[in-house]
Amino acid sequence: MRVLYDHQAFTLQDFGGISRYHHELLCHASWQSELAVALSNNLYLRDGSYSHHRTFLPNVPVRGRWRVMRYFNHRASVRALRRGAYDVFHPTLTDDDYFLELLEDRPLVITLHDTIPTLFPQYYPDRDGKVLERIVRRASRIITVSENTRADVLRLLPVAPERVCVVHHGYADREYLNAGPALPLPARYVLFTGSRALYKNFGGLLAALALLPPAVAANLHLVCAGGGPFTADEREQLQRIGWAGRAHQFGPVSDAQLNQLYRQAQVFVFPSQYEGFGLPILEAFGQQCPVLLSSASCFPEIAQDAALYHHPHQPAELAQQLERLLLDTARRRELVRAGQLRLLDFTWQQTARRTRAVYEAAAQDANPHAVLSPVPPRIPVLEL
Known part of the structure; x- marks a missing residue:
């Protein structure tokens, strides 16, 4: 099975929960993964194991840097979508629906980490809720990270219950960022x-x-x-x-x-x-x-x-x-x-295993006769 991930979280975040989540899926994948990223300063990708991307002025506060990365990464994701060498598409964010017109009949799996913009619209006056609605309507399967979020999704968004699956996050005590000096902390x-x-x-x-x-x-x-x-x-x-x-x-x-x-x-x-x-x-x-x-x-x-x-x-x-x-x-x-x-109930291995089951269900819906089997991950080469 081949799963394509787009650039969005890895463009916006140098580190953070959503890009870490997708990186952990890549780390524990029993499927073939392609991450469509050309430029990224994300610290989880620094070893180059899952993409042949380049960094772009890391640690340099240059105005417009994010827009440059987004331009090239958007192109890389669009090319990967048009190439069509995937069984399931899993965007790393749901803030942009650019991919809908490129999917054709391919399965779309999304992860909704919360429903905060919908529950607290007063804090997000510039957020277009119609974008998420369009994505949700097209999604073959929706992963939520808790039962509480699943209930909110079913209450707030136009989606059938059978398409919404709960897959909890995992935990790993590993260091992604440079250690740095010990902090001078008070006693209590x-x-x-x-x-x-x-x-x-x-x-x-x-x-x-x-x-x-x-x-x-x-x-x-x-x-x-x-x-x-x-x-x-x-x-x-x-x-x-x-x-x-x-x-x-x-x-x-x-x-x-x-x-x-x-x-x-x-x-x-x-x-x-x-x-x-x-x-x-x-x-x-x-x-x-x-x-x-x-x-x-x-x-x-x-x-x-x-x-x-x-x-x-x-x-x-x-x-x-x-x-x-x-x-x-x-x-x-x-x-x-x-x-x-x-x-003990939260491991990334378990998260990946349950996520694969969601991918397989989405792929089988699209092609009931498909035979899906584990394959080693492949590192794509992305051109700028």
Whole structure:
């Protein structure tokens, strides 16, 4: 079986969850893979195992660099689609439907990592929801990364239930990015990772920190990884609650540094109002870090009994659960053990195996007499 992947995630991301997901599929594929990328600075592709691409001014902040990469990568993907040497097409993003007119009758498999733009349209005023609707209507199969996301897809988009399959993400404790120096971290801290904007509910965490009893908050710090420097509003709120001198932002961080952040944290807090899967949960489990989650969206499905939960709109409940974890060493150890067990249910090998089954179902629908068998991966040569 031959599967073609397009360029989109590897053009937009130097590193990140979606391009990492597709890279893991390439790493664990039992099918022939073609990645249509000509120019990319994505760190997961740096060893050249899955494409003969070139880097383009990496680490150089040149205006228009992304547009140049997109131009050549779009051409590479269009050429691969027109060449037709594939059984299934799997685009790496669903923000652009350029491929619909090129597919003819070939099977299309897409992965929907979440339905955030549809659920929170006020945060995405420039997003054209009709693009996703057109892609969804044409898709032979739709992969969602959680049962919660599948339910949202069926509720919000025009798709038949039998075409939507759940395939969870996996976890691998490997380093993609250069290690970098160890971070200078405080002795006791609460960890928050990723973007702090919009539905991520960072303000709810700050409100909860303000409610901690002085004896619990003494010598406690807040560490944020990624998400950029604190904004003026965030600095003002930190100043107002008396945490300005105890809040630290690091980023971007290497994989080794991120692991250090999880390992040394008292607790990882993920208060988001919505996530499609919540990969940082697995990252925390992998580094034996206790986890405190919002009870919203997919979180209970992914973490089950390996985390404590709070209502996303009740800072007092978050403060209560945070106090509980900070004071109860035995409970933190219990959560760490439960996290290690839960992590056994999430492997990239299993993700790839279930994804292959989706590809085969899509291909068999298109050609009921097709005989599909494993073949070694092939590295395509893409011309600029």
